Amino acid sequence: MMVKHSAMVGECCSTGTPQQLCSHRVAGDSLSTQQCCPSSRGPGVASGLCCWHFLILTAWLASWGRFATSLFWLKQYRRMPGGDMAKPLLGHRSTEGDPSVVPAAGRTIGVLGSGDFARSLAIRLVCSGFKVVVGSRNPKRKACLFPSAAEVTFQAEAVKKTDVIFVAVFREHYSTLCDLADVLAGKILVDVSNNTEINHHKESNAEYLASLFPACTVVKGFNVVSAWTLQSGARDGNKQVLICSNSQEAKRTVAEIAQIMGFTPVDMGCMSSACEIENIPLRLLPAWKIPILLALGLFLCFFTYNLVRQVIHPYIREQKNKFYKIPVEVVNTTLPCVAYVMLSLVYLPGVLAACSQLYYGTKYRRFPDWLDQWLQHRKQIGLLSFFCAALHAVYSLCLPMRRSHRYQLIETAVKQAMEKKMNIWVEEEVWRMEIYISVGIIALGLLSLLAITSLPSIANSLNWREFSFIQSTLGFIALVTSTLHTLTYGWSRAFDENQYKFYLPPTYTLTLLVPCTVILAKVAFSLPCIQHRLQRIRRGWEKGREGTL
Numbered sequence: 001m002m003v004k005h006s007a008m009v010g011e012c013c014s015t016g017t018p019q020q021l022c023s024h025r026v027a028g029d030s031l032s033t034q035q036c037c038p039s040s041r042g043p044g045v046a047s048g049l050c051c052w053h054f055l056i057l058t059a060w061l062a063s064w065g066r067f068a069t070s071l072f073w074l075k076q077y078r079r080m081p082g083g084d085m086a087k088p089l090l091g092h093r094s095t096e097g098d099p100s101v102v103p104a105a106g107r108t109i110g111v112l113g114s115g116d117f118a119r120s121l122a123i124r125l126v127c128s129g130f131k132v133v134v135g136s137r138n139p140k141r142k143a144c145l146f147p148s149a150a151e152v153t154f155q156a157e158a159v160k161k162t163d164v165i166f167v168a169v170f171r172e173h174y175s176t177l178c179d180l181a182d183v184l185a186g187k188i189l190v191d192v193s194n195n196t197e198i199n200h201h202k203e204s205n206a207e208y209l210a211s212l213f214p215a216c217t218v219v220k221g222f223n224v225v226s227a228w229t230l231q232s233g234a235r236d237g238n239k240q241v242l243i244c245s246n247s248q249e250a251k252r253t254v255a256e257i258a259q260i261m262g263f264t265p266v267d268m269g270c271m272s273s274a275c276e277i278e279n280i281p282l283r284l285l286p287a288w289k290i291p292i293l294l295a296l297g298l299f300l301c302f303f304t305y306n307l308v309r310q311v312i313h314p315y316i317r318e319q320k321n322k323f324y325k326i327p328v329e330v331v332n333t334t335l336p337c338v339a340y341v342m343l344s345l346v347y348l349p350g351v352l353a354a355c356s357q358l359y360y361g362t363k364y365r366r367f368p369d370w371l372d373q374w375l376q377h378r379k380q381i382g383l384l385s386f387f388c389a390a391l392h393a394v395y396s397l398c399l400p401m402r403r404s405h406r407y408q409l410i411e412t413a414v415k416q417a418m419e420k421k422m423n424i425w426v427e428e429e430v431w432r433m434e435i436y437i438s439v440g441i442i443a444l445g446l447l448s449l450l451a452i453t454s455l456p457s458i459a460n461s462l463n464w465r466e467f468s469f470i471q472s473t474l475g476f477i478a479l480v481t482s483t484l485h486t487l488t489y490g491w492s493r494a495f496d497e498n499q500y501k502f503y504l505p506p507t508y509t510l511t512l513l514v515p516c517t518v519i520l521a522k523v524a525f526s527l528p529c530i531q532h533r534l535q536r537i538r539r540g541w542e543k544g545r546e547g548t549l
C-alpha cells in the first residue's frame with residue numbers, strides 16, 4: 001500500500017496554506033473528504049493529533065522557552081508506533097458534566113487470546129482510553145507482549161472483569177473456550193475471525209460462536225481490519241469496521257467502541273450478514289493485482305502491435321526473416337511504451353480528481369469508486385512503470401552489443417565503401433540521438449528518485465512537503481522529460497510514409513496520447529483563474545455556498 005500521501009491535495013485548515021497535508025494520511029484516503037484537522041474528519045478520528053499540528057504545537061512550546069521539553073515530546077511522539085498511538089485522546093468525549101454516566105472510553109474491555117490480533121487490539125484499545133484485560137491460557141508468558149497498561153490474566157479471570165469480550169482466537173479453537181460458558185453468560189462476545197477461503201464453512205464463524213454460547217450476545221466485527229491497521233492506521237477516518245448482530249443494543253456498544261478507536265462503524269444488519277462480512281477480506285484485491293494486470297495487458301497489446309510491424313510485415317511483404325528481432329528489439333520497443341503509458345496513468349487520476357472538484361465545485365463529494373481505486377493504486381502503477389523503464393534502459397544499452405547489430409554495421413560499411421560514399425555523417429540524426437538518450441537518462445534518474453522515496457524507511461524520513469515535491473512535482477517532470485525523450489526519438493518519423501507498416505503508425509505515436517493529455521491538463525490547471533478556483537475548493541469553499549468560508 002502507499003506509504004503516505006496517496007493523495008496530497010488539500011490543505012491544512014489551521015494554517016490555511018494550500019497543498020499542505022499532514023503526512024500521516026495513509027492510502028485509502030480519497031482526495032475529496034479528508035483533512036488533517038480533527039474537527040473536520042470522521043467522528044472517530046478526532047483522536048488524531050496530527051503531526052502537522054503537533055509541529056506547530058512544538059514550535060509554540062519552544063517559543064515559550066520550553067524547547068527541551070518539546071523536543072523530548074517530539075521524540076516520544078516519533079517513537080510511538082503510528083505517531084499518536086500512545087495518547088488516549090478521546091477519553092474525555094461526550095460525557096462531560098454527567099458524572100453518573102461511565103464514559104465509554106473508561107470502560108473495561110476483554111480480549112481472549114494473545115496472538116497478533118489480540119496484541120494490536122489491546123494496544124489500540126489502551127491508546128483509545130479503555131481499560132484492557134487480556135485472557136490467555138498462559139498469562140505469565142504472554143504478559144510481556146502487551147502494553148503495561150493492559151492486564152494479562154487467565155481466561156476466566158479476564159472474562160469476569162468485563163461485559164464486552166473480543167474473541168481473538170481462531171474458529172478451530174472456539175470449542176476450547178466452552179469451559180468459560182458460565183462466566184461468559186449474558187456478555188457481549190465480539191467475533192473478529194476470518195476464514196482462509198470463501199464460504200469454507202457452512203455457517204459463519206460468528207454464528208458458530210453464537211451456537212456454542214447461546215447465553216451470550218455475539219457481534220461480528222473488526223475482521224476487515226488487519227492487526228497492522230490496528231496498530232498503525234485508522235487515523236484517516238474512513239477505515240470502516242463492518243458490524244452485525246441480532247442485538248441492537250450490543251451492536252451499538254461495539255459500534256461506539258469502534259468509533260472511539262478511530263474507525264467508522266458500518267451497521268450491516270443482523271447476524272445473517274456475518275458470512276458476507278467474513279468473506280470481504282478474502283475478496284479484497286491485493287494492491288498489486290490490478291496494476292500488474294494493467295502492465296501485462298499493455299505489454300501484450302504493444303508487443304503484438306510491434307510484432308506485426310517489425311516482424312510479420314517484412315515476412316509477408318518481403319519474405320524477410322526478421323524473427324531474431326523478437327527477444328530484444330520488439331521487447332525494447334514494447335517495454336518503454338508500457339513504462340511511458342503507465343507513468344502517464346499515475347498522473348491522470350489526479351487530473352481527473354481535479355476536474356471532478358472543479359466541475360462539482362466542492363471537495364466534499366466522494367469520487368466514484370473506480371477513481372478512488374485508481375488513486376490508491378498510483379504507487380504500484382508508478383513502480384511498475386519504473387521497473388519497465390529500467391529494463392528498457394538496460395536493453396537499450398545492450399543494443400549495440402548484439403551480433404546482429406555488428407553484422408548490420410559491417411554490411412552498411414561495405415555497401416558504402418562499394419558506393420564510394422565517404423561522408424555518411426548526418427548532423428541532424430546525430431543531434432537527435434544525443435538529445436533523446438540524454439533526456440531519457442534524466443527521466444530514468446528522476447523515476448529512480450521517486451522509487452527510492454517510496455521505500456517506507458526513506459518516506460518516513462521526509463516531511464510531507466519533501467515527499468510531495470518529489471512524488472508530485474519531480475514525478476510530473478519525469479513525465480515531461482519522458483515525453484521529450486519519446487518525441488526526439490520519434491522526430492519526424494510520424495510523417496514518413498515508409499514507417500507505416502500495414503497502415504500502422506510507429507508505436508511511439510500511439511503512446512503519446514495519454515501523456516500529452518495529462519501534461520496539457522496540468523498546464524491548464526496552472527492557469528491563474530483555474531488554479532485559484534481549485535485552491536479555493538481545496539480550502540473548503542463550495543459552489544452555491546458562498547460566504548461559508
Ligand SMILES: Cc1cc2nc3c(=O)[nH]c(=O)nc-3n(C[C@H](O)[C@H](O)[C@H](O)COP(=O)(O)OP(=O)(O)OC[C@H]3O[C@@H](n4cnc5c(N)ncnc54)[C@H](O)[C@@H]3O)c2cc1C
Pocket residue numbers: 002003004005006007008009010018019343346347348349350351353354378379380381382383385386447448450451453454455471472473475522525531534535538
Ligand atoms: C517510481 C514511482 C514511485 C511512486 N511511489 C509512490 C509512493 O510511495 N507513494 C505514493 O503515494 N505515490 C507514489 N507514486 C505515485 C505518484 O508519484 C504520487 O501518487 C503522486 O503524488 C501523484 O501526483 P499528482 O500530482 O498526480 O497527485 P496529487 O498530488 O494527488 O494531486 C492531484 C491533482 O491535483 C492537482 N493539485 C494538487 N494541489 C493543487 C493545488 N493546490 N492547486 C492546483 N492544483 C493542485 C495536481 O496538479 C493534480 O492534478 C509513485 C510513482 C512512481 C512513478
Ligand SMILES: NC(=O)C1=CN([C@@H]2O[C@H](COP(=O)(O)OP(=O)(O)OC[C@H]3O[C@@H](n4cnc5c(N)ncnc54)[C@H](OP(=O)(O)O)[C@@H]3O)[C@@H](O)[C@H]2O)C=CC1
Pocket residue numbers: 112113114115116117118135136137138139142167168169170171173176192193194195222223224225226227228
Ligand atoms: N492477524 C490479523 O491481522 C487478523 C486476525 N483476525 C482474526 O483474529 C483471530 C486471531 O488471529 P491472530 O491473532 O492472528 O492469531 P494468533 O495465532 O496469533 O493468536 C491466536 C491466539 O488464540 C489463543 N488461543 C486460545 N485458545 C487456543 C487454542 N486452543 N489453541 C491455540 N490458540 C488458542 C492463543 O492465545 P493464548 O495462548 O494466550 O491463549 C493465541 O495467541 C483469528 O480468528 C483471525 O481470523 C482478524 C483480522 C485480522
Ligand code: HEM
Pocket residue numbers: 332333336337339340343389392393396397437440441442443444447482485486489506507508509511
Ligand atoms: C537510461 C535511460 C534511457 C535510455 C538509455 C533510453 C534509450 C532509448 C533508446 C535507445 C530508444 C530507441 C529504441 C529503439 O531503437 O527501438 C528509446 C526509445 C523510447 N524510450 Fe527510452 N531510454 C531511456 C529511458 C526512458 C524512459 C525513462 C522512458 C519512459 C518512461 C522511455 C521511453 C521511451 C519510449 C516511449 C521510446 C519509443 C519506443 C518506440 O516506439 O520505439 N525511455 N529509448
Ligand SMILES: [Cu+2]
Pocket residue numbers: 011012013014015035036037038
Ligand atoms: Cu489541519
Ligand SMILES: [Fe+3]
Pocket residue numbers: 021022023024036049050051052053
Ligand atoms: Fe497531520
